[in-house]
Amino acid sequence: MTYPNIADHGLIGDLQTAALVAGDGSIDWFCSPRFDSPSIFGSLLDEGRGGHFRARPVDDGYTSKQLYLPGTAILITRFMTEGGAAEVVDFMPVSSSRVATDRHRIVRMVRCVRGQFRLALDIAPRFDYGRGRHEAQLTADGCVFRSGQEAVTVNVVREPDDDRVARVHLDDHGDLHAEVLLTAGQTRGMVLETASAGPPRAFRAAEVRGLFDETVAFWKDWVAQSTYVGRWREQLIRSAITLKLMTYAPTGGLVAAPTAGLPEQIGGERNWDYRYTWIRDSSFSVYSLLGMGFTEEAAAFTGWLRDRVQEQVGGGEGPLKIMYRVDGSSDLVEETLDHWEGYRGSRPVRIGNGASDQLQLDIYGEALDSIYFADQRGLQMGHQGWRAVSGLLDWLVEHWDQPEEGIWETRGGRKNFTYGRLMSWVAFDRGIRLATSHARPAHLGRWTEHRDAIYEQIMTRGWNAERGAFVQEYDNTVLDSSLLRMSSLGFITPTDPLWSSTLKAMDAELVTDSLVYRYNPEASPDGLRGSEGTFSLCTFAYVDALARAGRLDEAALTFEKMLTYANHVGLFSEEIALTGEQIGNFPQAFTHLSLIDAAITLNAQLDLAASGAVPVRAVQIPVQRAASGMVAGTAVSQPTGS
Structure with missing residues (x-):
């Protein structure tokens, strides 16, 4: 079977779910009603049994190009043949984004821009990850696909006198096939709806253009x-739009990626x-979005985070989970889809995530760091929020000094990871800052004692004199780019x-042609077979670190080289293979977040260098992240012992 490259896709969405559209016009990933719901189209993970919604020229002799309408999440796939040229304009209207709904629309507006064009449309839904059988009912205005309580309605786009839709039929599998002939200036297409309240109806071209205009206005x-x-x-801006597309607006939760099961190693x-x-x-x-001026999204996530802290720690239920569903629930039981072959034979295909119950101590530092940064930008928490944060830090007092699974969610057993200790130090440090700046009640003496104890422990056990470097875990010599x-x-x-x-040690061991590995899995077994590519977020973190260290030429070159690995519409997956191919789930939020952070830091340092100023040596929290792209605020002096 033939699979498109992972990077051969653009992303569309309505802030509750999303779809991937390949460069040949095929929607081969779409889950509904939420990001974490079962798939309706999943041919990306099983070309034969996953389901798809294809729109492409009838004749094979064509070329295609794909781009975003600038400043929007509207994706345009252009097809060119000798007889004509047409555009398939894909988007999902954003309406009542703060209210969770089962109803979602994918609009596929087809415009002929030159000559004549005959387009083939094939719709083959496969409900519940291909496990649910469906029935189809064809009408004059479209088709309804039903599987149990689920239904998908496909509405045609046409004018009253339109008779150009030909050879519409359902095959033996209940899949729809149609052709449409367009001439220059005509607009046709289809509108797919989930949980539609009525039968199919014909959309007029003017109505679809109205939805298009409204969606353009929203994104602009x-x-x-x-x-x-x-x-x-x-x-x-493209990274920010991508992050917005991966945000579940009703709660403010950001998914790590809109996909599941895409391999970190083909066949692995x-x-x-x-x-x-x-x-x-x-x-x-929170850093990335506030750094670009998007305060509403940062406020929404801090609210989501506050709710999780209050539920878990404030409710006496112990530590935070490392991940949750977009609605805040924590049922992420991992299972495998054994009936799917996986992307290019990469099995098993997993849904759910067994790492959700791991102990990862770094999350407390990341949470407190984001809360502190938001506080500095005016997004301050109330009394109940502070009580929950205080309870979280009191829990951390008793639990930071123990082995854990770590940031990379390894499945090789718990270890004393340096990064986990580092972020525990951050948690106490930011908690102390919050308490003192707002005169909040807190166990400052205990928090300070443990903050300083972590600092001394990292300096004695996290530093390895043999390697001349801070290392991945205590009593080992493995390097780790999380540091x-x-x-x-x-x-x-x-x-x-x-x-x-x-x-310098990382330069020699983890960096290859400017790309950065997480760590060496041969030297530090992670409990899994196979290998992986370089991690794109680590490469952008490397750019950030180089810029802060004053190595600006190297930082700029590394950043520019990394941008060449983006796909044709500016999106990044999780990793880069040795061949330069993007691998792993796509697009990945972490990568786009780190791109924004690296760019803001590098831009600020380049401005300082261009002005002739001495590079900033004092540490800022966070350093040089600013809405204007310039240096933010003043340096924050570090507490004693840090």
């Missing part, structure tokens, strides 16, 4: 909120479900000799 108005004026603005077993909200990933989004954040978090200054030595 949203992008206009950005205050970023620095370098690489186009790439940052590292195939995870990323359609959930990680505490870690979403906490990082690239040490200087940006204020634990160590960017010019400290210990940090310069650590960067």
